[in-house]
Amino acid sequence: MNVSLRDQGPLISHRKRFGAVAMALTALSALLVQLRYTHPLVTILEVATAGVFIGSAYCSKQQWKKADITWLVAAAAVAAIFTPFLTDRIVRMLGMGSATEIAMLSTLAWASVAAAVLASRARMLGVSVVCSGFLTLFVSCISDSLWALLFAYTWCVICLWWLVANHWERVEASKAVNIRSLPHTRFATLLAGSFLCMFAAWFASGRFNVLHQLHAQWMPTSGGTTGNDIHARAGVGEGEVLVAATREPHTFGAIDTDFFLESPEPSLYDVVSKEMGEPKKKNKAESAQSLDQKDLRDQHSKIAEGNRSSQSFSIDREPPAPSHKLKDLASNALMFWKGRSGVSLAIQRFDQFDGEQWLQSQADQLHTESVAVEIKNRTWFRYRPMNIPTGPSPFISSQQEALKFTRFRSATIPTHHTLQLWHIDKVDRVDFFGKTHDDCLFMVDREHVPDYTTVNFINREINLEVIERLASQALSANITTARQRPPNEPLSCQSMLDDLRQKLIVDLPRGWPQVNAVIDGFRRDFAFDRQHSATDANESSLRSFLIERRGSDYLFATAAAMLLRDLGYETRLVTGFYANPDHLDRSSGELAIVPEDAHAWLEIRLGADTWIPLEPTPGYLQPSYHASLWYRLRKASPMVATALFVGFLILTAGWFARRPLFDIYCRLLWLPVRLLDDRRRIGWLSFVLDQRFCFLGKARPTGVTPRRWFAEQAFFNSEDLRESIPSFYDEADRIYFGVQEQLSSVGHRNMNRLWNEWTISNLRRDVR
């Protein structure tokens, strides 16, 4: 008998629904409170939108109990569930937004709420409870706040009450009436089982390779924190020695392994060269062809000087050699950053470019004095201002961040571009710190920052509104003075830069829009590949980069800087480190900064002493800008308005054309439906007929059978149709509620007629 029992659980009482809704709301609150968005208005927007969807679905369900509006309720529920993604899209247009994972969790939370509120079966309530339970416990686990536990406890209490209230009778009915202890068979079975397991373990021990690997994964025996680390497997002495060695290589005696011989104390120059590649050695003949003797001498002296003192940065470099490094972040880290992820910390800035190298125009070791400030019994330092700033500050708000040095071999302290104050515990001497000519903080008369020093910073955020205004005001004044290219220009790739500039800028107004267009263009059209080497060795690196649209980050920064200079903006290259979000040490919440995080980007000058970082390299997060919600709304309004208008047009057109569209849809649907078995085909036809009557404003009420409803609502002009409808329903009844297996040939013909002839356009004539 081809009849399936669609057991969907019993109907729902108010108490059951109330409990499930309470649990779902607890989960939602936990999510919104613990993993809240960047702006509370976003949360309010999401809650309001999804709440309206679910509320209207519930009200519709209650109001029109008689009407079959399942699809309407389902549509509203789906809309509510996907509201987080919708909100996320809108918020991203405003330049805010949060991680996709948060949107996914929110989706789950709203699914739980929708299931609890709109469920008509107990099974749906069960699904809601499972979802809310998972969500609450998950949020409690990943949240740092103790308050998260409150939500978990609340959920558990409600769940316990819910379970007891709903299932107590069943539990009570199934409790043991009489307990009779068996003779010692259970104990004997347990004992025998234990012996069997022990014997099996003894037997398997040492016989199977897979068990060795399991053993190694479980308990690493020689260094590293991952069992499959190549160095660990190579067997480099004891694990703790290895770990200590990678942190402090000079603290113990020589261990003649390759690993340690490869790991001398790395200078900052070594780190950059190793990660970005060594500067290429120039072929004399090649240089002689392109430069005269005087320039060649100049050039060589600069290269030599640069290599020694790192006061230049060549963009003509070999690809970095691939190397096997420890995967363990802690032992490989130069320093640890506790603060915002994705920020760049500068160690050097170069403001002149000669076509091959970036140079510092003021190479003298002049440094600015620092000033001590007493805040809450702590000594903080700041730079002595060179000029009294006028006008609104391009920076806003402040937050404390910190850098802990482990084996960083440089006196320069990597700093964020918005550095305001810094502090080292128990250090109150102003003369310890200086500011180099390229705006970098360094420790005076020190070989390097002492290991395990923690430097606290007060950093700020960039105020997008102010810098946009500064850009439009100041940049036009800089047009004539910005070109700082030495006399030996133009670049060999000038024409390519010109083409790129024309393509990216088109007719954008001067100021921030142009800057954004250039940065976006590089991020969109070029690929980041640090291992990439030019196919033609005779080409300059920059030219190869522009041709092949692929290269290292310093090439991105150089090309963007050159392009912006051509547009009249003053730019400079910055080297430093990138606080990679992937390098998060979960136990401490700090970001490990390893040699691979060496990075180059550029800064643009806005106003007198304001340099704003730009990130043209794809894969690196752009600097975060602060802007009010109103400003973001104003900026995004054309885009949002266009999207809304287009959406409105599409929806309006769809609404007016819904009937013919549905007829076309049915025509197309008939092809796959014909391949189904009779039972499913009847189901589809019943659904389609219901929808057709819905479109005509004659939705079949809940308690009325299709046969009765269609007979009451429609009169049939066609004699054939008049006969085929009851005949079809008789057969459908026999298949669905009786024991008939298949439609007869007459039934097939009737079904075909009903599907293809009883279209909405035809029905409009026949419906009363």
Added chain:
Amino acid sequence: MIAALPETHQSTNAIEALRHRLNQILLGKQDKIELLLACLLARGHLLLDDLPGLGKTTLAKATADCFGAKFARVQCTPDLLPTDVTGFNLFNQKSREFEFHAGPVFSDILLADEINRTTPRTQSALFEAMAERQVTIDGQSRILSPSFFVIATQNPIDSHGAYPLPEAQLDRFAMKLAIGYPDSNAQMAILESAGKSRIANDARQTPILATSGLERLQAEVDAIHVAPDIQRYIVELCEATRSHESIVLGVSPRGMLLWQQVAKSWAMLQGRSFVIPEDIQTVAEPVLSVRLVTRSQQPQALIENIISSIKVPTYR
């Protein structure tokens, strides 16, 4: 007729003959007669609740005549004793033994006229008979006829000195019918047939079907197929009666079983071997109105309300 039963022209003919005979006797009430037959074939008991003089007793007697069944009638009065219904043991001085004198329940069709006139004690004497088809007298259980069928009548308006039936007993009836006044054409026909000859009346008393034939029809009802979707529909409707705010007492599991059984016999009367949602809806009102205890509203309105609020099983 949508689909004839495969095996039984004989059954179909018998049903058609029963229908024809009863329609000749109670004119203009085809729908009520159809429901009476459904109740009879479902092995249920019927409560006729209507004004005097509308043909309640006539219908009951005609039904008994159709089967040539042993018919008994109890005129329920306040002084009627339980033993008057069930029977009693009488000590025979001659044989020095107790002899059982069977009461009216030892019949095939029992007409309990004006059942709300007798005391609750006597009404409850019918409990066991209606539910178990057996009675226990002086500790001895006695089996009743397999086709035992109770037709009880009651007058809804003349309530002075009446004992309303308790809910427990009402639940033992499969359905409650109100015959209602016939329409004017039927009334004309009644007047016209009033002076017909005695021979015609005799012909009306000729049995159409033996009680064994009735039992066979009842067995065929048992074989009617009820799909799981239909059963779920019944369950949902019953649960809705239990949670409805205007209903004090919803449908019991016994009522639910009877509802399914009546729907099955209704399906058979329509010539089908399976139950469809319309069958459940059609018999809902007579089946539920006997057992729903409502706060204020008429049960009919509530039943319509419940049926219209529960989604009918469709072809999906």
